[in-house]
Amino acid sequence: DDIPKKKQKKIASSEIQLPFVEKYRPKRLEDLVAHDDIISILTKFIDNDSLPHLLFYGPPGTGKTSTIVAAAKRMYGGSAAYSSMALELNASDARGIDTVRNQIKEFAGTRQLFNKGIKLIILDEADAMTNDAQFALRRIIEKYTKNARFCLICNYVSKIIPALQSRCTRFRFSPLSRDQIRDRLCDVARQEDCNISEGGIEAILSLSGGDMRRVLNLLQSTAMSFETIDETSVYLTSGAPLPSDIDTITNSLFNDDFVKAYENLITMCSTKGYAMADILTDLTTIVTTMKLPSGVLADLLDGMSNIEYRLAYGTDEKIQGASLVGVFIKARHLIQVA
Structure with a gap:
């Protein structure tokens, strides 16, 4: 009630402008719609304070990044501690040997004054890292195991050198099933007041290929282009043949x-x-x-x-x-x- 009307309006508009992918990204492990076996193992690791180095691999849009971010927030007890105890790097942007030697090494080697526990370094799209950077990372993983854990996320596990694979516990994220996607799709469409037909739902499911990111992007772009989301409007928006x-x-x-x-x-x-x-x-x-x-x-x-x-x-x-x-x-x- 104390927030001025102008500020309330600004907050509301910033939420509206968020892509559905970010707006509905799961914030807790319980919110994830698939991979119950992986989530249960991760929960045990966190509850027993025995988190190993992790390697998540699988097709895009299957929940790899969402899973580790949700797990980290559970481990640190909230977003505030997460921001100081976890380093999130997209290895496609910063993938050279200098990043490994400087940024990662500096973060892994320092201890936080007010936060106890191990640090977490998340390397997204790690399959885009150069081989030299991966070899340098191998040594850093060994050196800083006492106070840091690494989570490598990639689409193609074959592009990660065997020496790194052997140091991590591997989890494969398979494409989501139609039933898992349907429930989340209907839930988001209901929250956004989208006028979606059964044909529209089936069309989005057919085009998704088990990729939740693609589902939400397609839903949002179709909702912005057409009043009714049906089979024809979905195919026209995606550019896929009818x-x-x-x-x-x-x-x-x-x-x-x-x-x-x-x-x-x-x-x-x-x-x-x-x-x-x-x-x-x-x-x-x-x-x-x-x-x-x-x-x-x-x-x-x-x-x-x-x-x-x-x-x-x-x-x-x-x-x-x-x-x-x-x-x-x-x-x-x-x-x-x-």
Whole structure:
């Protein structure tokens, strides 16, 4: 009540401007929607004061950073102690050997005057660190184990040197299931008064790939662009091809002659602004569920994967579109022969 109206307005507007990803980031371990086994192990480590060095790995948006930040706040008893006892570094920005030798070494080597307990150093996106920095970090982890713990977070564990992996307890964060995402998505949509249909929910779940960050970003961007969040509005916002358009392309590739199938594909890409790589991804999903002879399916997928590889290197989409039609024409011929 004592806060002036101007200040109240300022606080309210700053909360509104926050991205959903940050606004609804779990603040406690209990708020996390997945990975109950990992959370229970971490809770035991914290309650028994026996936290080891940690290595979290898995796809983006699966809760790796949220989990360690929530665990650290539980360990230190709140945000105030967390800010002085934990060092959070994004290894993509500061990933050189100088950062390891100076910033990390200085933080790990000093003791806090009023806060007891071990310090925590969180290295996000550690797979972007250079090998020299990782080797330097190996020595620092050993040297400062008495008063500091390290948590490395990465998407690709193969990019972390074996010497660092062996010093950490590893936890794999798998993509979230549709049920786990659905509950949180509906909860956020309700809190934000979003007018979302069942089709909109299913579309967001289909496009998410188990990535909660992508779910919330897609929800927010669609809510800002359209009054009603339905299947069409979600696909238009994301830029992903509409399922009905993919069905049209698939039907054309399996039934029309080369010229007509090519025209349909290129017209669809140019008028709707679809990327050939996105069409390939959706076609792969459809093709693998169809009952095709094994040899035909293998040949079709091999041809599509070659096109996808060439597209990744920036080749012309129209030429690759013609190649895609050719792959399907060849598959149709093989089916007739079989």
